[in-house]
Amino acid sequence: MTGLVNKRVLLGVSGGIAAYKTAYLARLLVKAGAEVRVVMTEGAKAFVQPLTFQALTGNPVHDRLLDDEAEAGMGHIELARWADLVFIAPASADLMARLASGMANDLLTTLCLATPAPVHLAPAMNQGMWQHPATQRNLSSLKALGYHLLAPAEGEQACGDQGPGRLPEPEELLEQIALFFQAPDQRCNAELPGRGLKITLTAGPTQEPLDPVRYLSNHSSGKMGFALAQAAAELGAKVHLIAGPVQLSTPPGVQRVDVVTAQEMLESCQQLQAQTDIFIACAAVADYRVESIADQKIKKQPGQQEMLLKLVENPDILATLATSQSSRPFCVGFAAETQAVEDYARRKLEKKNLDAIIANDVSDTRIGFGSDHNQVTFIYREKGEFYQEALPLASKIDLSRQLLLKIFKLYSKQDLTRS
Incomplete structure (x- = not known):
């Protein structure tokens, strides 16, 4: 995807088992020519180690809001200005709730408030959490605030449930990012x-x-x-x-x-x-x-060799x-x-x-x-x-x-x- 060459993508990773897919997404972005930096929440680090993302992107992972080594403690502002696109996958129910409330209590939420770049969210969570009225209310609030949201996929989840809430496959996420850079303003183009x-x-x-x-x-x-x-x-x-x-x-x-x-x-x-x-x-x-x-499951009868x-x-x-x-x-x-x-x-x-x-x-x-x-x-x-x-x-x-x-x-x- 030549449209991603030299594009600066800030990948946000929040807590959820789907974080392993984001590691593969980071690899795909780098292969496509993008420059990738990763910001992880504390919850995300419980599922994927920061070293994984560092190895895949070639850049150190950011996870602390107050970092003495990052531009005199103002590294979050530098990151916010650096990004062409902030893409958060997975976006957990907790992260969505905090963003919808305008909170800035960790590095990722602070970046989302400070950045002039578009912020895209790819939600992933249990189907019950996704369909809960509170999450759906937060979804509406986020859209009104200007966040771009990708619909989750449906299917079997890690917990065994079936329903909406799966993170789309990394290839699909890559395509959405590439589409943004191909025509970022096209939906407003008369x-x-x-x-x-x-x-x-x-x-x-x-x-x-x-x-x-x-x-x-x-x-x-x-x-x-x-x-x-x-x-x-x-x-x-x-x-x-x-x-x-x-x-x-x-x-x-x-x-x-x-x-x-x-x-x-x-x-x-x-x-x-x-x-x-x-x-x-x-x-x-x-x-x-x-x-x-048939009202009931059709049963095979003894000796039956065909069914019409x-x-x-x-x-x-x-x-x-x-x-x-x-x-x-x-x-x-x-x-x-x-x-x-x-x-x-x-x-x-x-x-x-x-x-x-x-x-x-x-x-x-x-x-x-x-x-x-x-x-x-x-x-x-x-x-x-x-x-x-x-x-x-x-x-x-x-x-x-x-x-x-x-x-x-x-x-x-x-x-x-x-x-």
Whole structure:
């Protein structure tokens, strides 16, 4: 990431088991060319030794507010002025509470008050602590004070709980830092191509239950849809992301709605339809569901060698919105195919009355489900004619930016009236 060369990142580390991830983040930042200094709280040192960060960054670790050896005892001011960005990971519930109250009772909180640099927080804590009203109140206060907050990831936690509160992976944190340096003021830039647009996206798989413990689904990770949502927000759009069951953090500036089944996804899309300019259907929606969901776990019977399930068709979310008679948004679909990719995509575009479609070959292991990269063909129609453009292999976030610029340009040519 050339955009990080010579950038000065002050990494703040507060108490939490996730502090081990910050050590890897420090290594990634140094490899990317950034200059990194680390400030640790007393709680952080219970999980990771300062010597670890010193070895990874090549700089001494700072942990004392009153340090006689640091610029005549005013080292915190020097550090505050030095940083281009203060990035705190993990940000514990305690640290968030102290920052929200404006306290400066250790080196890290004092730096946050003294620095002219932006301060980004990556919270990590037990799911109960994260969802507690006090933490959510502090979250709102911090946003009002100008702190930038990254949503925590969901999943299994060190304590054994399941839920939101995990620190995102170091690679994701690195990407957020790189994004800041690429365009630190872009969300306030009135010249952004997506400014004023309202975009609704779907992402991830759906799950169709068979009984209380089983379901039908697919391998979609949701990464492409989340990358599109992130890129759309970067480009100035107001973004709603309707997500199936995935383990991904909500991109900054994106409003997320979590659903499970195809029917729930359709209902959420229809609720947002009247306030949507562009609808991008990236989710891998199950085509069928069982006709009747069993109330109890289905048991294998003695001697049973096969089981028959009666499936019924799920609603076609994209076609429903694309053929609606009122409040029809500009509709873009995805065609994830394993053969004759472009032919199938073009047929889908015609059959579902779409404005554009993005086709990709999921049989290619470099770009299949779960990959961080993709390679697609953008197909659209204009004045009755079909056009297509192949976009080469790239990271999903870079590809998303390219695709959205094409979609915005195509949308701007449409003489549509929207509320």
